[in-house]
Amino acid sequence: MTRPRKGFGRLDYCQYLLSSQTNYTLTNYSEHVEKVSHDLVNRYLSTERLTASDVWRAVRTDIVTSENGYVVFDDTVLDKTHSTKIDSVRWQYSGNAHGVIRGIGLLNCIYVNPETEQFWIIDYRLFDPDKDGKTKVQHVKEMLNNLHHHKALPFKTVLMDTWYANYQLMLHIHHMDKLFYCPLKKNRLARPLASDAPYEHVSKLTWDDVSYQAGQLVQLKNMPKEIPLKLFSISVSSNRIDSVVTNDTHQFCADDTKTICAIRWYVEQFHREIKQLTGIEKCQCRKQRIQRNHIACAIQVWVFLKRIAYQTGVTVYQLKKNLLKNYLVRELAEPQLKISFA
Numbered sequence: 306m307t308r309p310r311k312g313f314g315r316l317d318y319c320q321y322l323l324s325s326q327t328n329y330t331l332t333n334y335s336e337h338v339e340k341v342s343h344d345l346v347n348r349y350l351s352t353e354r355l356t357a358s359d360v361w362r363a364v365r366t367d368i369v370t371s372e373n374g375y376v377v378f379d380d381t382v383l384d385k386t387h388s389t390k391i392d393s394v395r396w397q398y399s400g401n402a403h404g405v406i407r408g409i410g411l412l413n414c415i416y417v418n419p420e421t422e423q424f425w426i427i428d429y430r431l432f433d434p435d436k437d438g439k440t441k442v443q444h445v446k447e448m449l450n451n452l453h454h455h456k457a458l459p460f461k462t463v464l465m466d467t468w469y470a471n472y473q474l475m476l477h478i479h480h481m482d483k484l485f486y487c488p489l490k491k492n493r494l495a496r497p498l499a500s501d502a503p504y505e506h507v508s509k510l511t512w513d514d515v516s517y518q519a520g521q522l523v524q525l526k527n528m529p530k531e532i533p534l535k536l537f538s539i540s541v542s543s544n545r546i547d548s549v550v551t552n553d554t555h556q557f558c559a560d561d562t563k564t565i566c567a568i569r570w571y572v573e574q575f576h577r578e579i580k581q582l583t584g585i586e587k588c589q590c591r592k593q594r595i596q597r598n599h600i601a602c603a604i605q606v607w608v609f610l611k612r613i614a615y616q617t618g619v620t621v622y623q624l625k626k627n628l629l630k631n632y633l634v635r636e637l638a639e640p641q642l643k644i645s646f647a
Contacts, residue, residue, distance in 0.1 A: 313341055313349050315602060322583050322606045324628060329584030351594055355601035357429050361456065364608045367615075368416060368425050374460035375417040375565075376452065377424075378445050378469055379572040380432065382408035383586045383600070392593035393433045401576075409433075409596065412441060414448045415572050416458060423615060424571045426604060427456065431597065442471045453481055462486065462553075464569040470550065472527040479532055479552050486565050488547040489525075489536075498522035498533055507548040512538055519557045525550065537562045579607045582625050 321334050331350075335343040382399040385391055385408045399406045410432030417424040428451065430444040439447075445465070452458060463478050465487040478485045489495075494504035504526050512521070520537040524530050537549045537559050549566055556562055579585050585603035588596055610621040617624075 313345050315353065315355065315605075317341075318346070318350070319602045319606050319609070322603055323609065325584065326625075326629065329587035330589055347590070347595070350590065350598045351592060353598050354594070355598045357601070359601055360429065360604050360608065361427060363605050364425050364427065365456070367608070367612050368427070368458065369418050369421055369423060370416075370459050371418045371420055372459050372461065373419055374458065375419060375462050375464055375568050376427075376449075376458075376460045377415045377417060377464045377569050377572045378412070378448070379466050379569070379576075380410055380412040380441060380468070381576040381580075382406060382410055383580075384408050385586070388589070391589075391591050391596065393431060393436065393596060395433075395435070397432075409600075410441075411600065412444050412448075413572060413575065414445075414452070415575055416460065417568055417571050419568065424575070425611065426575060426608065427458070428452065429600075429604065431600070433593075436593070442469060442474050445469055446474060446477055449477065449481070462565065464566065466569070472525060475525075475528065475534075475550075475552070476532070484551065484553045486549055486551045486553070486562065488539075488549050488566070491548070493548070494526040495523045495536065498524050498530070507536065510536070510548075518559050520559065520562070522554065523550070539563050539566065575607070578610075578621050579603060582610060582621055583607055 322329060325333070331343050331346045334346055335341055381401070382397055384399070384402070384406060385394045386406055388394055388407065393409050394407050396405050396407055397410055398404070399408060412430045412432055413426060414428040415424050416427045428448045430448065432441055432444065434440065449463070460483070462484040465485065467488050467490050470487045470489050470493070475485060489507050491506060491508040493507050495507050495510065496502050496504050499522070510523070517538060520535045522533050523536045525534060528534065532552065533554050534550050534552055535554050535556060539547045539549050539559060539562060541547050547566070549562055551562070583603035583606045585600055588599040590596065590599070607621070610624055613624055614621045
């Protein structure tokens with residue numbers, strides 16, 4: 306009698322992404338699991354519909370909230386340089402590659418608790434304007450609305466990169482009674498708040514010792530004058546100075562502003578960890594639905610790793626590396642290939 310074929314689901318695929326170290330292809334999975342064919346895995350990933358809501362359900366009970374919480378938005382590009390026929394792959398700028406590459410754009414929203422210094426992914430979107438016609442700013446606005454009205458997480462401040470320093474988004478955050486801090490591009494037009502002088506690039510505004518320390522009130526072009534903004538000139542490194550704008554007009558310390566802006570780097574940590582530990586960039590399937598489901602599973606694997614890391618006090622890298630450590634312990638105890646000297 307023929308044995309029934311083994312079933313396959315999300316738990317199986319996530320376990321594969323968690324356990325595998327370098328190869329994350331469907332063929333590799335089928336070669337290591339009996340009664341599971343490549344077609345079975347492909348069929349599951351082609352028909353399932355995993356979304357950001359599934360990630361939220363997986364992570365919401367892990368989050369330790371704070372009334373002073375931070376919400377950070379940023380995007381990354383999943384490198385598909387060698388792919389020519391994968392859906393949703395497009396040419397776009399990658400900060401990691403410092404240039405334009407072929408890839409899938411992934412916009413992420415993380416929640417940071419400043420008291421515990423822990424963070425969690427709470428939402429994400431794929432940047433695919435050819436399919437949905439949405440800009441990155443529209444995606445961020447949708448995630449903000451979802452966070453505010455449905456997830457109901459307490460937070461105080463929104464942090465963004467220069468790509469999201471859009472006046473419409475700034476107004477939206479301000480009308481939510483939330484604070485925002487974000488760096489501006491050097492050619493962004495502004496002028497001192499009390500001045501009727503022509504707008505000029507923020508890089509050309511004048512600074513004195515007082516404004517360097519306490520910031521200066523400015524009006525950005527297209528922003529209402531009745532909503533004052535504060536601009537700080539922050540030294541990020543020996544050869545880089547950022548102009549950071551905020552609606553927190555009670556902020557009078559450039560050093561505190563720099564500390565707040567540094568929280569934005571938690572999202573860079575998320576990008577690095579998820580790319581190095583989950584195989585999120587490694588799916589070679591062409592269909593958009595498979596790519597979306599693969600990305601959702603990879604993010605849920607990161608959620609699991611982060612949960613265990615916070616519980617045990619070790620890093621996610623140590624957790625992943627320990628899988629190889631356990632393998633080596635078993636192999637040295639009972640080697641499959643026993644060396645001998647003839």
